[in-house]
Amino acid sequence: MPEPLFDKVALVGIGLIGSSLARAVRHGGLATIIAISSRSEKTLARARELGLGDVYEQDAAEAVRDADLVIVSVPVGASGAVAKAIAAGLKPGAIVTDVGSTKASVIAQMQPHLPDSVHFIPGHPIAGTEDSGPDAGFADLFEGRWCILTPLPDTDVDALARLSAFWEGCGAMVDRMDPEHHDMVLAIVSHLPHIIAYNIVGTADDLEAVTKSEVIKYSASGFRDFTRLAASDPTMWRDVCLHNSDAILEMLARFSEDLSALQRAIRWGDGEKLFEMFTRTRAIRRSIIEAGQDIDVPDFGRHALAHPEKP
Amino acid sequence: MPEPLFDKVALVGIGLIGSSLARAVRHGGLATIIAISSRSEKTLARARELGLGDVYEQDAAEAVRDADLVIVSVPVGASGAVAKAIAAGLKPGAIVTDVGSTKASVIAQMQPHLPDSVHFIPGHPIAGTEDSGPDAGFADLFEGRWCILTPLPDTDVDALARLSAFWEGCGAMVDRMDPEHHDMVLAIVSHLPHIIAYNIVGTADDLEAVTKSEVIKYSASGFRDFTRLAASDPTMWRDVCLHNSDAILEMLARFSEDLSALQRAIRWGDGEKLFEMFTRTRAIRRSIIEAGQDIDVPDFGRHALAHPEKP
Structure with a gap:
């Protein structure tokens, strides 16, 4: 030592x-x-x-x-x-x-x-x-x-x-x-993801036509990924929102703008645009894995951990 | 057999x-x-x-x-x-x-x-x-x-x-x-999460003030979770958007409405409202784990899988 x-x-x-x-x-x-x-x-x-x-x-x-x-x-x-x-x-x-x-x-x-x-x-x-x-x-x-x-x-x-x-x-x-640059970087890589996760879980929680039990049963189709971030400490995240509001509001505005464009492509059935939007995002995951910032196992390795006996 | x-x-x-x-x-x-x-x-x-x-x-x-x-x-x-x-x-x-x-x-x-x-x-x-x-x-x-x-x-x-x-x-x-009920349930538990994930990864990709390398380096703070869904097959997801557009647009509208309320709470510094919004979402994760639809290990077990030797 x-x-x-x-x-x-x-x-x-x-x-x-x-x-x-x-x-x-x-x-x-x-x-x-x-x-x-x-x-x-x-x-x-x-x-x-x-x-x-x-x-x-x-x-x-x-x-x-x-x-x-x-x-x-x-x-x-x-x-x-x-x-x-x-x-x-x-x-x-x-x-x-x-x-x-x-x-x-x-x-x-x-x-x-x-x-x-x-x-x-x-x-x-x-x-x-x-x-x-x-x-x-x-x-x-x-x-x-x-x-x-x-x-x-x-x-x-x-x-x-x-x-x-x-x-x-x-x-x-x-x-x-720089502290200011830190706050902007973290607004996009951390604060926005948490806020979006909290929001989508809240939206699902409020539905009348889809029951809570259905949301839970079928969550393995995507939803459960968001529930992890949305289970984070509420006091911590309240404070983050209150103390980095400028950068967060800026990122939220960009996110909403982009979401409106995506929504429009869905409404007008613009398959070409959707395909293009859904294609460019794959490379980032690859880079994150190559940088050692996530593991190179499908489904975050959840399946591998839950079924250790099978290949 | x-x-x-x-x-x-x-x-x-x-x-x-x-x-x-x-x-x-x-x-x-x-x-x-x-x-x-x-x-x-x-x-x-x-x-x-x-x-x-x-x-x-x-x-x-x-x-x-x-x-x-x-x-x-x-x-x-x-x-x-x-x-x-x-x-x-x-x-x-x-x-x-x-x-x-x-x-x-x-x-x-x-x-x-x-x-x-x-x-x-x-x-x-x-x-x-x-x-x-x-x-x-x-x-x-x-x-x-x-x-x-x-x-x-x-x-x-x-x-x-x-x-x-x-x-x-x-x-x-x-x-x-019923097929119609299926389409509505899946719009919230699967289609919306994928669309949101694609969107946020796209928003991050477009930033000028935050470099791609920064997004990748610091992705463990939340962002990386979204990149998994956003790495899904673009053809499959284009088709889902084109073929369940009514239910998806309905869920997107609700999501955006809720996000506007959250954004307003951030802009006006309404800590009480933020705390309340961030608190009610924890229970859903617990229920998903209890229903056997996700594993009961922090960080989806990623850490446990990457560091098997340490407790």
Whole structure:
């Protein structure tokens, strides 16, 4: 095991991402002490039961005391309150980062509260599942996934290198980006897909002519794919919508425009146009598989996992 | 192995569904002879290489000669032409069925060509993957999935029972439904999800401010889920759109209406409404898993399959 990168890491928030980090830090020997904080007494007790850390504090300011690295993993709407709460406890020279799905809003919320003596480097690991809470995490969640850091103009080069090394220690590949560009990229690759998934599941739920039991029985024909994203944490996604609304509204407008064109092709029976629209999208899936960002097994491997005995 | 249900089964079309049927028939000993027909010489040659059948005919009328069960597995737009082509070769008393994703249109296309001496019972197995062609099929594709039969008013009870037994022999559970109701149910559980997936992947492909490489790199944040459906066979989906347009346009209108409401909640920062919209959708996923229509593993089991060594 190599020398730990940090003496003490403090994890503020211990949900899917926070608890995956706790496990990855332990597994990779990335820190000597893991301090865990959660506002919820129940969640903190569960983290202790799972043995995710070394120190458990309901008071975030206590958890971050003497920490060299502080990682805030809370719904983005809570970032400002957490920054305010931990500010007094932060050690000079500490690195403070986060894992939020929006970056401009997190910076606007956190930066005003943080002392100049700490290195604030916002981040966002592109990894997750539809589950939430301290039980949902696992050590290799970040393996082969990208982590985007959005350093501010005056960011210390050494601190940035140490944080990058930390994410690499968790198995991730590190990218850097402007916060505004991050927010636009994520609006299309993550926020719009989740919103659309929530929406279609809601539309199906409202139908009178098709029963709920029919939707469930026949969901393997496509619908079930959307229910995974639509089972994600509602608090997290409410906050994403509220905190990246400009980019999301822009992407929603483009999506709706394109959908109107498709709808028109269906209404007018324009088979040539439909065929063309349905052809160009195949290449992107191929590229995603080649880039190692999805597995090369039909049906996401669901079938292979459910029927392991047959070829 | 039980007595085969049929002496000779003819499969007209040998893509994902046709070739899965060939394998299931062989595996379950459901017929003595499997005859395979494809209009494409190359596809037929590949089916022969794979050993999917006993007899191979490019001429569908030859393939169906003396068959007790004929299963048409072609894009729904080709149903009429196939019915016309096979009509003269059909044996009196034979059961003729299909696997198309739309039912009213398939009936309207096929029925006028089929002689009164055969039992025409339209069907639709709710199973598949994003792959196509004779290599894509597998014997247990229908295992635990529903197959919907949409018998016509004068359907022979005995023929219906034999066809149901056949699908059960393939591992499926059988349901019966009116063709019109089928088309409406499938419009929401299958057609709309595919159209939306194609659309969002197209929208992402058109962006100038976000590069294709960024879309691919960060696709694990949600987008990649949609690329699977959007990698489905374009001919099949063009035909579905052309042949179930009324029900699809109705569902698209509802979806767009709901999306406008969601968009408005985002624009006006209505967190309470967003939270409510994002909460009610979780229960449906739970029900789908409990009904055995998806696996109970986070991320569709992708992660578990990619990292089999770690817990």
